[in-house]
Amino acid sequence: RKRTRKKSADAEPSGALSLPIALGLAGAGVVLVVAALQLVPLPPSALGLVNPTLAEFQRFALAPLGLERWRPASMDPPATWVGLSRFLALITLALVTFEVARVPALRRALTAVLALSGVAVAVVGFGHWLAGAETLFGVHRFTAALNLITPFGNTNHLAAFLSLTATLALGLATSAKERDVMLGWGVAAAVCALGVVLSLSRGGILTFALTWGAAVGVLLMGRMGGFVRAVPLLVVGLVLILVTALALEPLLERLSTVATLEKLRATKVELWPMFWTGVLAHWRLGMGLNAFELGFPRFHTQQLDVTFTHPENIALQWAADLGLPAALLVAALSIAAWLTAFRGRGEDRLGRLVLLGLAGVVLHDLFDFSLALNGLGPAVAVCVGLGLAGPRAHRVPRVRALALGSGLLAVLALPNGFPSHRTSEAAMVYGTPAALQRTIALAIADRHPASWMPHSLMAHAAANQGDPAQALEWVNRLLFLRPGDARAHVAAGYALLRLGRTRWALAEFKQALAARDYTGLELALNAAAQSSDWGRLVVDSPEFVEVAYSRLRDRPDWARQCLTAAASVGGEATRAAALTLLATLEQQAGRPSHALVLLDQLADEHRGGTQTALLRAQVLGALGRTLEAKELLERMVVAAPYDVPIALALSRLLHNAGMVSEAREALQRVLPFVSLQNARASLYGELAGLFEAERSWAKAMEAYETAARLEPTTPGWHYRLATLHERGGAYHAAAEAVRAARRLEVTADGVAQADRWLGRLEQRPVGGH
Numbered sequence: 001r002k003r004t005r006k007k008s009a010d011a012e013p014s015g016a017l018s019l020p021i022a023l024g025l026a027g028a029g030v031v032l033v034v035a036a037l038q039l040v041p042l043p044p045s046a047l048g049l050v051n052p053t054l055a056e057f058q059r060f061a062l063a064p065l066g067l068e069r070w071r072p073a074s075m076d077p078p079a080t081w082v083g084l085s086r087f088l089a090l091i092t093l094a095l096v097t098f099e100v101a102r103v104p105a106l107r108r109a110l111t112a113v114l115a116l117s118g119v120a121v122a123v124v125g126f127g128h129w130l131a132g133a134e135t136l137f138g139v140h141r142f143t144a145a146l147n148l149i150t151p152f153g154n155t156n157h158l159a160a161f162l163s164l165t166a167t168l169a170l171g172l173a174t175s176a177k178e179r180d181v182m183l184g185w186g187v188a189a190a191v192c193a194l195g196v197v198l199s200l201s202r203g204g205i206l207t208f209a210l211t212w213g214a215a216v217g218v219l220l221m222g223r224m225g226g227f228v229r230a231v232p233l234l235v236v237g238l239v240l241i242l243v244t245a246l247a248l249e250p251l252l253e254r255l256s257t258v259a260t261l262e263k264l265r266a267t268k269v270e271l272w273p274m275f276w277t278g279v280l281a282h283w284r285l286g287m288g289l290n291a292f293e294l295g296f297p298r299f300h301t302q303q304l305d306v307t308f309t310h311p312e313n314i315a316l317q318w319a320a321d322l323g324l325p326a327a328l329l330v331a332a333l334s335i336a337a338w339l340t341a342f343r344g345r346g347e348d349r350l351g352r353l354v355l356l357g358l359a360g361v362v363l364h365d366l367f368d369f370s371l372a373l374n375g376l377g378p379a380v381a382v383c384v385g386l387g388l389a390g391p392r393a394h395r396v397p398r399v400r401a402l403a404l405g406s407g408l409l410a411v412l413a414l415p416n417g418f419p420s421h422r423t424s425e426a427a428m429v430y431g432t433p434a435a436l437q438r439t440i441a442l443a444i445a446d447r448h449p450a451s452w453m454p455h456s457l458m459a460h461a462a463a464n465q466g467d468p469a470q471a472l473e474w475v476n477r478l479l480f481l482r483p484g485d486a487r488a489h490v491a492a493g494y495a496l497l498r499l500g501r502t503r504w505a506l507a508e509f510k511q512a513l514a515a516r517d518y519t520g521l522e523l524a525l526n527a528a529a530q531s532s533d534w535g536r537l538v539v540d541s542p543e544f545v546e547v548a549y550s551r552l553r554d555r556p557d558w559a560r561q562c563l564t565a566a567a568s569v570g571g572e573a574t575r576a577a578a579l580t581l582l583a584t585l586e587q588q589a590g591r592p593s594h595a596l597v598l599l600d601q602l603a604d605e606h607r608g609g610t611q612t613a614l615l616r617a618q619v620l621g622a623l624g625r626t627l628e629a630k631e632l633l634e635r636m637v638v639a640a641p642y643d644v645p646i647a648l649a650l651s652r653l654l655h656n657a658g659m660v661s662e663a664r665e666a667l668q669r670v671l672p673f674v675s676l677q678n679a680r681a682s683l684y685g686e687l688a689g690l691f692e693a694e695r696s697w698a699k700a701m702e703a704y705e706t707a708a709r710l711e712p713t714t715p716g717w718h719y720r721l722a723t724l725h726e727r728g729g730a731y732h733a734a735a736e737a738v739r740a741a742r743r744l745e746v747t748a749d750g751v752a753q754a755d756r757w758l759g760r761l762e763q764r765p766v767g768g769h
Helices: 018-038 044-050 051-067 076-098 104-132 153-177 177-197 203-221 227-258 268-281 314-322 324-343 349-364 377-388 400-417 421-426 434-447 453-465 470-482 487-500 502-514 521-531 542-551 555-568 574-589 592-600 610-622 626-639 644-656 660-673 677-693 698-712 715-727 732-742 747-763
Strands: none
Touching: 018 076, 018 314, 018 324, 018 377, 018 487, 044 051, 051 434, 051 470, 051 502, 076 104, 076 227, 076 377, 076 400, 104 153, 104 177, 104 349, 104 377, 104 453, 153 177, 153 203, 153 349, 153 377, 177 203, 203 349, 203 644, 314 324, 324 349, 349 377, 377 592, 421 434, 434 453, 453 470, 453 487, 453 555, 470 487, 487 502, 487 521, 487 677, 521 542, 521 555, 521 574, 521 592, 542 555, 542 574, 542 677, 574 610, 592 610, 626 644, 644 698, 660 677, 677 698, 677 715, 698 715, 732 747
16 A cells, blocks of 8 residues: 555656546536436427427327327437447446556557457458358358458448557557567558458548558657667558558449449438438437437438438437537537547557547548447447556546446346337238237337337238228328338328229329339239329339339230320430330331331430330331341441340341341351350351251251250250251151250150150151261
8 A cells, every 4th residue: 555655756647637537427428418318208398399300290190099198209219228228338348448457567458459359350351351252151141242251241340440450559569669579569450451451441441541640640759769669660651552552453443433423422421411301300309329220211311222220420420319419519528538638648659549549430430330330339448448548557536436337227228128129020020910910019109109110011901901091090100200111102002092092092102103112013003004094103214114014015005005104294214215115015016117106206315225226127127128227237236346136136137138148147246255155055046047048957057056055954956956857857866856855844745745756756767867
């Protein structure tokens, strides 16, 4: 005790780090207070002040269902309980790390453990990469395409973790006293850095480069003299050169994904205004800690086929979770704590680089949500404890008590978060008795008020087999929570058809089709045909025109009516698609003159497409205007000499016109450029037919044999070869070809047909071998 109290020249002044610790604890306290307020049940009047969206939904939807009661302000209270428990656990981890890191040796050991964990993850990724593996340890296959397969199933998450551990390893290298230790940690830093680049995460690589650039600046300002002390800087420079050389080509490929304005619209930055709309609607107290997944769908207007669990931006994340005032306060306290701690590090290179690693993680989270995932969160909590702990022994009162209290509260809070909304929604399955299904739906809506899934399932169940009027009520509730839900409009369409409101049903189906949901298309097309009201259903979209035509192909009258409506009410692109398909129908019906009139109505910019030009050539050929068709196809061949459909169309046109040798030459020109075996087989079959037209029987047989070798499981080529042999009187060879085809037949009719052919051949006299 006397030794502990003795003041030495190297001892850190008492309370030197009290300010950053106090600021950090104040920021954590703000989060805890806001989360607690979000979980307190409020009367409707108070709820309307802090969360008007939830209060309005309670008046509109929950109260009529008998679910009116005092409710917490969180859009998903169980998720907020889980988020609160997780945050308390991370606080506990940071406080425990802070207390342990009072001992310099343990502080360095904890940093080394984190750095080595990054090395281990990177080595796992390198091993899978070099082995060409597609599954993790041969067991698990990730749904996303990953360049490095590691236990991190998300590229950005992996890059953020490795960037942090690389910076920690760099800090250990620069603060080491022995040359061997310094070089060892330099290699570890390089391994993690290489893992960042090979992850091909654009945001991760950028923030990593900025973090290490700042680290170099800090090290230079520390006046590192001598070659030995400069080794880490050399490692940094060599790593940056190496990783740039390795990653240049794949990085350029990744950057090409945002090379056009059209592709840029799909990037994360473009989604920020949409997320900001949701944040503004909950600016007072937020959607609830960890409640973004259920709180956001009301404002979801882009990429409707994606479920956003986080806004992928740390500023928007805090604002959505805590509200704008609390988020700004927490951000200010966090920045102040970081700056104060960074200034207090003095010559402590390791401490400064730990804090720079934390800054890099936060910078990365401006374009991602790695901090919300469990792989990075604990590592960041440990780094927070390390960053606040000084290089020399010091003591802050009541840290152990705070750690024990936050850990206990985390354990107590966690059970309140189960079952989650996903677990609860899984209890609702189709086929459940209606009464039980309604009971389950009401229980989910009461526990997870912003969950749209029970309203969706009840709407579809009622629309298909229940009360259609009740289905519309469920649809209205669903559209309040998720206005962009296309399936809601499908359910409304079903219900309105059952109520005899065909025109309204078509309008609902049209909204679903405009959102590219084609699940109700068959019923919608039937309803439009029965009511002859195609204009109320047609969507101004070339994609809709093509999908509708594919469904109506067997009903040419309905297809013609639908396409005519699309050509008259759609935009220029939709009109062009409709006219082209109408011309196809006319050509198939044997009316090429009508088809040509339709094609002539196309604007110039829509006449140059390959399919349209091929159709026009086919129509001209059917009208006997072979020369025009030939000139059109030859111009296309010059523009695309390796295009098989164009060459095939030209060959058939020339064949029909009696120019067999020219037709054969058109096919032979394109044949060397076809690599797919089935495509080559088809071309050889076409070529064999041309040889037959020229009465070159040997060449025709050779072409059919080549096709059979390319497609060894197709019996048709053997049958054609057998026909040629039989025609030439080689009945034994024909029988062998039929037997080869019979072995490939998979249907009883095919086998019976082959047997009849064989019987006929066996009765022929042997000859012509």
